[in-house]
Amino acid sequence: MAHDLQPVRGTRDLIGDDARRHFHVVDVARRIAATYGFDEWSTPIFEQTGVFARGLGDTSDVVMKEMYTFPDRGGESLTLRPEATAGICRALVSNGLTQSLPQKVFYTGPMFRYERPQKGRYRQFHQIDIEVLGSGEPLADAEVIACGWAILKALDVAKDVVLELNTLGDPESRAAYRTALITYFSAYKDQLSEDSQARLDRNPLRVVDSKDPGDKALVANAPTIHPYLNAASAKFYDDLRRHLDRIGVPVVENPRIVRGLDYYSHTAFEFVTSALGAQGTVLGGGRYDGLVEEMGGPHTPCVGWAAGVERLAMLLDAAPAAPKGVAVIPVGDAAEAVALDVVQALRDAGIRAEMGYRGTVKRRMERANRTGARAAIILGEAEIARGVAQLKDLETGDQAEVAIADLVSKLA
């Protein structure tokens, strides 16, 4: 089959600095999430299409335009997951965990969306993801947001990022808000974009979300949800802000953050940056009390977020330094066996060490310098006979004779 050895459009290879940035983000997120009591799950990369596309009500761009959906050889419609949450909720139900709540899940892995590739927007990208499944308490929302903020701080990117927060209220509050939005936008119907006109009656919250510049001008003066919150929804939002204040997470309220789908409620938030151009949202999340039920499980209130690893990796000031190892260099074939013992002893002690597979001493030294080794151990036959080696510090250039038995303790 013809191919040109290029990666598929919108996908990338992670090698060298790119890989170090990427895995640094994932490692830090995993470590911080663990301190907040989250356990890591992994679910399949593909699911039955119905896990993501749930009937005619779902008008989100992801489901309508962006999914990689294909029939498998048995004729079943499968979809490469565009996000983690639906698979996690499916797994909660499949594994009978709806009786053991709450579940606190950390997730990371590749996601797939058929989008126009550009900086910070790919067709295979990666997310880190936090979900609390089975709690309707605002403390859960606060914990989930605080964990995201802690990860951004640990990555040293919090200085470039702002938490924007809103509430969508409960279904009763949202119904009142919908009516108010329809009334407001109907007065300007002929000025709205075609998309927004089509959405107005069915889903006016999506008009608030519109990226069209003309719509945005109208949205700026549209009513916010706050006057339409019933007492319970207003209290939920107040409690959340009080918890966030107590934890010390700075908040900017943004009433324009909405979600168009019915299963969302209460909290909606984004962590945004101006450092990445148009792709300014690094992390997005909120409460989705209706999703598990909509998928066919029991009513299970949930809250969570997902962040793009690529966007966070771009925000890092610098790539983490490449690890520095020790190069073990035998001089001549007879020294190789002892060199093998030395490299093994270093590795057993947890020290990164390598012995080249072949080559002259000069070549091996060149490689040690090129790969950024911190030290070289040079093992000549005459020295081996005396139980010693040359230890060269490649940062200072200092060289000294060291007993082979002392090498591990010297380099630890």
Ligand code: ATP
């Ligand atoms: P956007 O408005 O940028 O399309 P979104 O609302 O589709 O984002 P979510 O579904 O909330 O994004 O996903 C959470 C995070 O995943 C985003 O904030 C972003 O950091 C990242 N993300 C989403 N789509 C992509 C993509 N195609 N490439 C890289 N990262 C992405």
Ligand code: MG
């Ligand atoms: Mg998108």
